[in-house]
Amino acid sequence: MTNALAWARAHSMALAGVLAVLFLVWLAVAPSTRDLFPQTLANGITFGLLLALASVGLSLVYGTTGLSNFAHGEQVTLGMVLTFVFHTMLFRDMLPSSMSDLSLIISGTLAVLIAASTGWIQDWGLWGRLRARGIGVVQQMIVSIGLSLAMLNIIQYFIGGERLRLDRKIRIPYDLGIIGIKPQAAASIIISLIALGAVAYFLLKTRLGRATRAVSDNPALASASGIAVNHIVRLSWVFATGLAALGGILLALYEEGFAFNSGGRILLLMFAAVTLGGLGQAFGALAGALVIGIVSEVSTLFMPPDLRYATALGILILVLLIRPQGILGRAERVG
Amino acid sequence: MDLLIDTLQQLFSPLTAAFAIAAIGLNVHFGLTGLLNMGHAGFMLIGAYGYAIATIQGAPIWLAVIISLAGAGLFALLLGWPTLKLRGDYLAIVTIAAAEMVRLVGRTQALEPWTGASTGITGKEYKEPFEATSPFPERLIPVGPFELHGTASSSWWLTLVSWSVVALLIVLYWLLQRSPWGRVLRGIREDEDAVRSLGKNVYSFKMQALVLGGMIGALGGVSYALGAQVHPDSMGRPTTFLIWTLLLLGGAASVFGPALGSMLFLATQFLVKGVLDVFVPDDIVSAPQAETISLAFVGITLMLLIIFRPQGILGKRRELAING
Numbered sequence: 001m002t003n004a005l006a007w008a009r010a011h012s013m014a015l016a017g018v019l020a021v022l023f024l025v026w027l028a029v030a031p032s033t034r035d036l037f038p039q040t041l042a043n044g045i046t047f048g049l050l051l052a053l054a055s056v057g058l059s060l061v062y063g064t065t066g067l068s069n070f071a072h073g074e075q076v077t078l079g080m081v082l083t084f085v086f087h088t089m090l091f092r093d094m095l096p097s098s099m100s101d102l103s104l105i106i107s108g109t110l111a112v113l114i115a116a117s118t119g120w121i122q123d124w125g126l127w128g129r130l131r132a133r134g135i136g137v138v139q140q141m142i143v144s145i146g147l148s149l150a151m152l153n154i155i156q157y158f159i160g161g162e163r164l165r166l167d168r169k170i171r172i173p174y175d176l177g178i179i180g181i182k183p184q185a186a187a188s189i190i191i192s193l194i195a196l197g198a199v200a201y202f203l204l205k206t207r208l209g210r211a212t213r214a215v216s217d218n219p220a221l222a223s224a225s226g227i228a229v230n231h232i233v234r235l236s237w238v239f240a241t242g243l244a245a246l247g248g249i250l251l252a253l254y255e256e257g258f259a260f261n262s263g264g265r266i267l268l269l270m271f272a273a274v275t276l277g278g279l280g281q282a283f284g285a286l287a288g289a290l291v292i293g294i295v296s297e298v299s300t301l302f303m304p305p306d307l308r309y310a311t312a313l314g315i316l317i318l319v320l321l322i323r324p325q326g327i328l329g330r331a332e333r334v335g
Numbered sequence: 336m337d338l339l340i341d342t343l344q345q346l347f348s349p350l351t352a353a354f355a356i357a358a359i360g361l362n363v364h365f366g367l368t369g370l371l372n373m374g375h376a377g378f379m380l381i382g383a384y385g386y387a388i389a390t391i392q393g394a395p396i397w398l399a400v401i402i403s404l405a406g407a408g409l410f411a412l413l414l415g416w417p418t419l420k421l422r423g424d425y426l427a428i429v430t431i432a433a434a435e436m437v438r439l440v441g442r443t444q445a446l447e448p449w450t451g452a453s454t455g456i457t458g459k460e461y462k463e464p465f466e467a468t469s470p471f472p473e474r475l476i477p478v479g480p481f482e483l484h485g486t487a488s489s490s491w492w493l494t495l496v497s498w499s500v501v502a503l504l505i506v507l508y509w510l511l512q513r514s515p516w517g518r519v520l521r522g523i524r525e526d527e528d529a530v531r532s533l534g535k536n537v538y539s540f541k542m543q544a545l546v547l548g549g550m551i552g553a554l555g556g557v558s559y560a561l562g563a564q565v566h567p568d569s570m571g572r573p574t575t576f577l578i579w580t581l582l583l584l585g586g587a588a589s590v591f592g593p594a595l596g597s598m599l600f601l602a603t604q605f606l607v608k609g610v611l612d613v614f615v616p617d618d619i620v621s622a623p624q625a626e627t628i629s630l631a632f633v634g635i636t637l638m639l640l641i642i643f644r645p646q647g648i649l650g651k652r653r654e655l656a657i658n659g
Binding site: 068130135137138139141142143145146147148149150151152153154156157160161264268271272275304306307309310313314316317320 | 371373417418421423424425427428429431432433435436439440442443444445572573576579580583623624627628630631633634635636637638639641642645
């Protein structure tokens with residue numbers, strides 16, 4: 001038993017990959033699921049991409065400060081709420097009705113900028129001060145839990161409990177043969193790919209990005225080599241909250257609606273994505289989010305649909321069992 | 336005046352007792368051993384489901400309680416197995432995810448005949464056997480300014496039983512934390528490697544603490560269910576965070592902290608809601624909005640406590656495992 005487990009651990013990624021591919025192939029050819037399979041897979045990839053966008057920030061903040069930020073879900077909701085407010089209460093009436101898409105774009109851009117500034121404000125007013133007082137990461141994590149609960153309820157206080165729609169237009173899906181894709185989903189995919197590409201470029205090719213990765217790797221060493229760690233952390237917060245808002249807006253468009261708890265509901269899926277990919281690895285979040293997205297959608301073929309988030313969380317626990325460092329994380333002794 | 340009496344009544348209500356029991360369970364996890372269990376509501380929910388479903392299937396009370404304890408114990412074993420060897424924040428993420436899974440499984444339509452899906456299980460389906468044991472008459476009984484029913488639901492009988500359980504658990508916790516076993520757990524909280532170097536099996540001790548605290552959490556769930564109903568959404572993440580707030584307010588790692596924190600905080604929360612309800616007109620703050628404000632108040636209290644007074648009212652700062 002122990003030998004088998006050790007062997008599975010050593011070859012876990014190859015093993016899990018082969019099993020997952022075999023299972024997907026089986027779903028693709030089995031008569032009962034064959035017809036629905038392409039569409040659910042496409043949905044899963046779309047959801048995974050949007051989840052990746054929303055969770056990259058969680059990973060950035062974790063990487064640079066060690067904080068598991070439980071209020072990240074509310075940052076996602078904040079993007080949705082701000083866009084809704086600007087779009088339905090401000091710009092849509094200022095512009096002629098034929099230009100409501102333009103209003104949505106302006107509102108979304110403004111919402112992302114404002115959300116990003118909340119990241120700056122939070123790090124300036126709260127997290128930076130806690131770090132300066134030498135308050136540990138677990139204590140900070142509990143602070144973020146309190147903040148999450150407070151923000152969730154403040155948002156609910158203002159927008160109520162109903163489901164709201166960002167975009168009231170009825171749009172006809174594009175028909176691509178075996179799958180259909182809605183225009184807002186297609187736009188969301190393109191925007192998220194561009195944004196994820198920009199994040200990758202930033203992290204790999206720019207000086208600031210390299211500095212960010214250096215801080216993630218070893219803050220003390222980065223500081224000793226002349227990197228202004230606090231500036232990098234501040235920058236991570238701005239990116240994290242901005243990207244969370246962008247991910248939220250695209251999710252609200254893709255799912256054709258949102259509520260006060262939309263971000264909170266996917267918080268655990270974001271954690272799952274980040275943990276799966278390896279805590280603190282920015283590209284790990286992308287890999288993890290795709291796995292989570294595909295698992296949660298494809299599982300609806302053989303499980304009750306209302307259990308699809310539960311299935312994804314189950315996968316998280318399973319992966320931690322055989323590969324605690326995640327898909328892309330490095331193996332190290334953690335306890 | 337009514338509001339004041341209701342608030343005082345909240346101090347010793349069965350609901351407060353249920354949360355005090357749950358907080359004692361969390362105190363075994365966090366206060367004694369330093370485990371970051373962020374899914375305590377999941378243990379409560381398993382306890383509540385276990386008791387309700389077993390009773391509906393015809394089990395006597397003692398068997399139903401054992402089933403709910405066994406369910407929570409099994410859940411703790413499953414959770415602890417992959418995570419107790421990992422860093423603390425992994426346990427936090429896995430417990431919160433697992434508690435969410437319990438809630439989602441409880442909600443699913445596929446299990447509707449047992450769990451009632453998203454509507455839950457109403458009290459009258461499972462409360463009867465417990466209420467049949469009540470020695471009090473079946474009518475409203477005034478005691479001083481307070482008035483409760485003798486047997487039904489949140490009754491004097493349930494108040495008596497659940498606070499007796501709280502008292503027993505406080506004694507149990509006091510005995511445990513000064514026993515050799517409890518000293519090992521405190522050692523793990525302070526310095527895991529030191530305890531390991533003394534030849535103790537840290538993994539096994541942590542597992543025992545996780546199972547014991549989880550079972551106490553399940554008892555809290557049973558006691559909650561006897562006063563209200565079993566509803567998956569009433570035991571989601573906010574409930575876990577509420578229990579953390581209660582524990583940190585009273586003082587983690589202290590003997591009376593969990594009970595004191597529950598009494599003070601739940602009464603204050605009730606008072607906040609009541610004041611908003613009575614003195615602020617409905618068109619400014621409606622009843623559901625008063626509810627959200629009182630929950631935002633939980634969040635803000637949690638933030639302020641952990642930043643400025645992490646040891647709470649009764650705890651000792653040096654006994655706090657929070658940065659271990």
